[in-house]
Amino acid sequence: STAATAAGTTDSARAGAGTGIGVGVGVGVDAGSALAAGSPEILWLMLRTERRLGDGNSMDSLAHQLRTNFPDSQEAALLAARRFE
Secondary structure, three states: OHHHHHHHHHHHHHHOOOOOOEOOEOOOOOOOHHHHOOOHHHHHHHHHHHHHHOOHHHHHHHHHHHHHHOOOOHHHHHHHOOOOO
């Protein structure tokens, strides 16, 4: 029914379904990949978050995206200098 579908959507949205975001879960590389692809600031924020959470694989992936897509950005320079804070 439409009500059940709407309720399911709301429940899924609350749970962060499909976003990689949830209780006790890091941002996740796929969480904002569409948004991140257009913004070095978002990639940098996600990378710093994953660093604090200790997710080296996500950090590596985000660092690669930042260096590849935005090599001349201030965020790429911060990454190269290892200035995370």
